[in-house]
Amino acid sequence: MSGAGFDTVAARIDGYRDEAIALERTLTAIPALSPKNGGKGELAKCRALEAYLRGFGLTDLRRIDAPDPGAEEGIRPNLIARIPGASSERTVWVMSHLDIVPEGDLKKWDSPPFEIRVEGDKIFGRGVEDNQQGIVASCLAARALLETGTRPAYDVALLFVADEETGSELGIQYLLKQDPKMFRPVDLVIVPDGGLPDGSMIEVAEKGIVWIKVTTLGKQCHGSTPERGINAHVAAAHTIVKLRSLYKKFGARDEVFDPPISTFEPTKKEANVPNVNTIPGEDVFYIDGRVLPQYDIAKVLRRVKTIGRQIDRKFGTTTTVETVQRDNAAPPTPVDAPVVASLRKAVERVYGVQAKPMGIGGGTVAAHIRRAGAPAAVWARMDETMHGPNEYALIPNLLGDAKVLAHVMLQA
Ligand SMILES: [Zn+2]
Structure with missing residues (x-):
């Protein structure tokens, strides 16, 4: 020019x-x-x-x-x-x-x-x-x-x-x-x-986007007799903690991005029981995942499902993992x-x-x-x-x- x-x-x-x-x-x-x-x-x-x-x-x-x-x-x-x-x-x-x-x-x-x-x-x-x-x-x-x-x-x-x-x-x-x-x-x-x-x-x-809905089914019962039910809220809380491991499993860094990592954050939480003295039989929460282009979102979903199964074995719950939105980068x-x-x-x-x-x-x-x-x-x-x-x-x-x-x- x-x-x-x-x-x-x-x-x-x-x-x-x-x-x-x-x-x-x-x-x-x-x-x-x-x-x-x-x-x-x-x-x-x-x-x-x-x-x-x-x-x-x-x-x-x-x-x-x-x-x-x-x-x-x-x-x-x-x-x-x-x-x-x-x-x-x-x-x-x-x-x-x-x-x-x-x-x-x-x-x-x-x-x-x-x-x-x-x-x-x-x-x-x-x-x-x-x-x-x-x-x-x-x-x-x-x-x-x-x-x-x-x-x-x-x-x-x-x-x-x-x-x-x-x-x-x-x-x-x-x-x-x-x-x-x-x-x-x-x-x-x-x-x-x-x-x-x-x-x-x-x-x-x-980044790629994956929004995940995690539903945990347990068994509802009276708040004073937890042994008669399965507290879905407790199991889901364990799932949330365990899902922090996604940060390590999909832990690559790419400095072009800000933040330079994939992120997997629990966000929305649906209401469960309206009263304090009922142990909830169902718990629903969501994860907003933003995934670096090098990762296939299908692998992230498989990992989330595996964690759900591990929790189910430990607590006797049934965890289902659904995709609300998904878009590979x-x-x-x-x-x-x-x-x-x-x-x-x-x-x-x-x-x-x-x-x-x-x-x-x-x-x-x-x-x-x-x-x-x-x-x-x-x-x-x-x-x-x-x-x-x-x-x-x-x-x-x-x-x-x-x-x-x-x-x-x-x-x-
Ligand atoms: Zn515009």
Whole structure:
């Protein structure tokens, strides 16, 4: 990349402050809620975005509509906007989502959630950060390239998906079902939907998730005559203590993650008997397990069942182990993948920050892309006010992230 090319593009982006606010205003005024969240979907918002893109000359647009009878016109729209690069060997993808979550308790908002309020460098409103920061930043990067006549090094594709907040079935999962090879292993995929306030986290990996329900059956009896029953609560307590051994059995460390280990924590506990003088014949508790990618979750489950059987032999109980949710970790994006290297270079240049590849506890949309064989990195510079009242985006981050994305698009 020629340094002059980036400087020209960056200077152009510096002039987009009003543009960024205006686009946030337009998008925020069209609440794109999934029918599952009581809305009509993303169609109106998607159309507004299409008009905006065409307005500055980005005309290679392709819509892929997923059917949803509950949505406006029965459609959940996904949109791809492409800019040709000097080479088509790779594509630099930026994927943001169109949908938002509900505003929640209106009384907790200081201003109406669907009319943006600008205060200093902050824009308040539902969706302004999640995920309109990504939408706006990627649009401004593309706009600056087109307006300065700067050709990206590789093809660029801005991808705007539906349905991220309610499972992605009609968003990225739908797209991958239509075209399992839409991302190539050589592509760079950036998902600007999470990050730290200083922009130093490039999320490249996530743990597998397993939520386990453990039911222990004993025999109920009067509290004064424990010998006539089997106290399920006591047996379950022993199970919980014994399950601490999972930390040792699956004890590998991977410093990319924070914490760097698999975790297995007992969490929810269902109520048993309502009164003090009954020995409970049934006990139900749950475990939230977050498992490093190197472990197969089936092995964790087998271990939990073995421990249940050991307890049953000792106490005469019947322990059953069920899976409430289970998701093996997606293959991690290598810490030296091109998308990571390019982001590090760009973040250092724009923000003067050393960004680090990191792993998190699980459940991001990037996992779908990683499973499809493409290296994806989640990155943005944000305070993560998403889903709460008074969600905001910082204007310097909207413009700075646009520069970071443009820098990546210009790197050869
Ligand atoms: Zn999001």
